[in-house]
Amino acid sequence: MKKYTILGNKDTRSGFGDGLLEAGKRNPNVVALCADLTESVKMTAFKKAFPERFVQIGIAEANMVSVAAGMALSGKVAFYSSFAAFATGRVYDQIRQSVAYSNTNVKICGSHAGITLGEDGATHQILEDIGLMKMMPNMIVINPCDYNQTKQAAIAIAEYKGPAYLRFGRPKVPIFISEETPFEIGKALMINEGKDVSIFATGHLVWEAIVAGEILAEQGIDAEIINIHTIKPLDSETILRSVEKTGCVVSCEEHQFNGGLNDSIAQLLARNNPKPMEYVGIDDQFGESGKPEDLMVKYGLKAANIVEAVHKVLKRK
Amino acid sequence: MATILELENIASQVRRDIVRMVNGCSSGHPGGSLGCADLMTALYFEVLDSKPENFTIEGKKEDMFFLSNGHISPVWYSVLSRRGFFPISDLSTFRCLGSPLQGHPTPKYNLPGVRISSGSLGQGLSVGVGAALVKKMDGCDHLVYTLHGDGELQEGQIWEAVMFAGGNKVDNLISIIDCNNAQIDGNVDTVLNIGDLKAKFLAFDWEVVEMQGNDMKDCLRGLKEAKSLTKKGKPVVILMHTLMGYGVDFMQGLSSWHGIAPNAEQTADALSQLKETLGDY
Structure with missing residues (x-):
């Protein structure tokens, strides 16, 4: 197992904020919109650097999405951000009509995604957003795993022309992807080459997969561990190559397995190379209040759960 | 500058186009389209500074128009084609398989004149606000116009955008409300009374202009007045009083003509009331 060192602990939302600032420096057409959560979603640095390119919408997410679309069609690269629950589910129709169908250059940035939002509870812990967003034609979906990767992803979507959903989280988590690691939309990242089982992980679960890999x-x-940061377009080639080699699969995500990465991989395999598959994710239920770490344990999203899933799938090989 | 008579003649042809398009595919929304024919003619032939031949989505250095109540696409398509955005013959493909003239407007098939999809109501004002913000950021003096149905004002997002535009002094924006007091289920004031719109917009810090939308002369006056009120710290709304189905006696004022197509006999009756001035497509 390849050795990964913890380079620090930082929230992925800070990666977004720093990436957005960098994207703003590189391209004067980058604008940012926020709905009363500027510091929470880490847009403060951008706002300070480019006050004339920052739009405070107030608590009106539907308006924010369509204003962003109007700015995008007028030539801007429009980043809007809120908690992922309000940036996606709350405004699904606005995204569908003004962003996806109209193919406007809007970047949907969902912070505090998943159960690790913690104490605020289920109203804010969206676990359906990957599915909601990936179903929309024209939309790409990226769920990076640490601070460095989130920063890279924010810069990458600014350079990509078209609707994009970027999902990131609230708690401080290990940084383990080096700044030098290349990031390419749609290109999975090999974490560890192995031969017995393919573990595909996204978001906060990538670190758990690494810990699981060490135990295994x-x-x-x-275990072969692959970081699927881009859920759509899915890196089918890398996934199929890995599964052909290992013969079984575990998918890991902080999301409902209905509609999530699990679904995407299962569909791909069903069509091309069906193999035994287990999942680590949320099993058709809402979250609750609690500390992120305790919730990860209670809802079965820890390295131990990945290890267990691997044992289960190996028996089915 | 076109004369009132010339504009009225264009509007008459636009009404013929609307009736023929909707009849041609046996679907679509004639009522609001007919009611807005005078406004749309005045806008595109007299008011908007836009470039039919060199249309761009971004709309730099020109006025931009957004149709928020996308179901009245027949009037928009007719006026766009008559103004030279695309061939008039394309009107015959309205709502047909493979046509860029979709039931509700979209830029997906690169139809010149259309910058965003609309149909799901209540989003166009926000889109217009976004475009108006960019014009300010980029130092562009041109204006953004949006058009909405009065029933559409029942959508909550409209009021989010109204609040934002007033609060942020988006004063390069003119929004037109088609006050025909008609929506699918009946009269607006009985389905869900939207109350005193003038007082509401004033309370949100907008300038309010009223005009008679089926009187070409008053349309021009109202649009001119609205333009004169821009760039003074407030967005401008035009409360445009129209009759649904205006120009066709058996449709006029009836909400039942919101979204049904006339049959052959009704079409012939309607066309006999509307002068062919520029040649049918």
Whole structure:
């Protein structure tokens, strides 16, 4: 198992904020819109650097989406951000008509995604957003795994022309992807080459997959771990190549397995190369208040759950 | 500058186009389209500074128009084609398989004149606000116009945008409300009374202009007045009083003509009331 060092602990939302600032420096057409959560979604630095390119919408997310679309069609690269629950589900129709169908250059930036939002509870812990967004034609979906990757992803979507959904989180989590690691939309990142099982992980679950890989290595199981940061377009080639080699699959995500990465991979395999598959994710339920770490344990999103899933799938090989 | 008579003649042809398009595919929305024929003619042939031959989505250095109540696409398509945005013959493809003239407007098929999809109501004002903000950012003096149905004002997002535009002094924006007091289920004031619109917009810090939307002369006056009120710290709304189905006696004033197509006999009756001035497509 390849050794990963924790380079620090930082929230992925800060990666977004720093990436947005960098994108703003590189391109004067980048604008940012926010609905009364500027500091929470880490837009403060952009606002300070480019006050004339920052739009405070107030608590009116529907308006924010369509204003962003109007700015985008007029030539801007329009980033809007809110909690992922309000940036996606709350405004699904606005995204569908003004962004996806109209193919406007809007970047939907969902912060505090998943159960690790913690104490605010289920109203804010969206676990359906990947599915909601990936179903829309024209939309790409990116769910990076740490601070560095989120920063890279924010810069990458600014350079990409078209609607994009970027999903990131609230808690401080390990940084383990180096700044030098290349990031390419739609290109999965090999974390560890192995031969016994393919573990595909996205978002906060990538670190858990690495921890699981270390435990599995001690047990003599050689896991291939691949970071699927782009859920759409899915890197089918990398996934199929890995599964052909290992013969079984575990998918890991902080999301409902209905509609999430699990679905995308299962569809791909069903069409091309069906193999035994297990999942680590949320099983058709809402979250609740609690500390992020405790919620990860209660809802089965820890390395131990990945190890268990691997044992289960290996028996089905 | 076109004379009132010339504009009225264009509007008459636009009304013929609307009736023929809707009849041609046996679907669509004639009522609001007919009611807005005078406004749309005045806008595109007299008021808007836009470039039919060199249309761009971005609309730099020109006025931009957004149709928020996308179901009245027949009037928009007719006026766009008559103004030279695309061939008049394309009107015959309205709502047909493979046509860029979709039931509700979209830029997906690169139809010149259309910058965003509309149909799901209540989004166009926000889109217009976004475009108006960019004009300010880029130092462009041109204006943004939006058109809405009065029933559409029942959508909550409209009031989010109204609040934003007033609060942020988006004063390069003119929004026109088609006050025909008609929506699918009946009269607006009985389905869900939207109350005193003038007082509401004033309370949100907008300038309010009223005009008679089926009187070409008053349309020009109202649009001119609205333009004169821009760039003074407030967005401008025009409360445009019209009759649904205006110009066709058996449709006029009836909400039942919101979204049904006339049959052959009704079409012949309607066309006999509307002068062919520029030649049918």
